[in-house]
Structure formats: structure tokens, C-alpha cells
Amino acid sequence: MKRAYVKCPYCGAQAMLRPAHVVHGDQAKQGQYLYVCNRYPKCDAYVGVHAKSLLPLGTLANGDLRYKRILAHRAFEQLQRTCKMEKWQAYQWLQAKFSLRRDQAHIAKFSVYMCDQLIAACEEVEANHRRAA
């Protein structure tokens, strides 16, 4: 299995692939994994992994960033519904909007700042859409 060398952006420690129950306890799904900071739980930073490759989906996130990414995902999904976009169209919009390469256009890679930018951009499109309707 390919293992990624992942460093925690908060404390600099290495992050390791660990079963999700380390973090989520009984709520973890069977066979689910996370990249977790080696200083967890003192350092509350982790990120989900791709189901097949088990490589990290993005950068490790603490509680605040995890929450922001959830809000950003929610806004992005709402945008897709409002504008009746396919997923790939929404990601093309995301890339163009923020001049991102395809591999950068993932909310799991976003900082708090980028999440805020995305949420604001989605709200702007929604507002325009409502005016046009």
C-alpha cells in the first residue's frame, strides 16, 4: 500500500494512516481510515482518505477548519442544485473562479480563508440567480 508522508500543518509532527475509530470511536464506519497527527488528541488535526488508495484527501485540518470545510461543501452543493450544474461543471467553475489547477480545486485542500472565499462566491452566484429568476 502506498503511504503518503504527511506533516501536520499545525504542530509539524508526522501524520499516520489510522483507523477512523481512533478519532470517531464507535461512530466510525468499519474499514474507514484517516490521516491523523501523531500528537492526536493533543493536536486535533486529521483528514479523510480516498476510499481506494487510502491517500489523504487534502491537508490535515483542526476543528475550525473541518467545520469551515463542511460549510464550504454545503455552499458548493447548494450552488450545484441552484444552477443545475453537474459535479464536473461545478468543479470547472471552481477552478476558473479562483485560478486553480484541477488538483488544487478540492475543498479538502482549502484553508479557512479559501473556504470563506468559496462560500462568499457561492452566495454571490445564488443572489444573482434569485435576481434573474
Ligand SMILES: [Zn+2]
Ligand atoms: Zn499536529
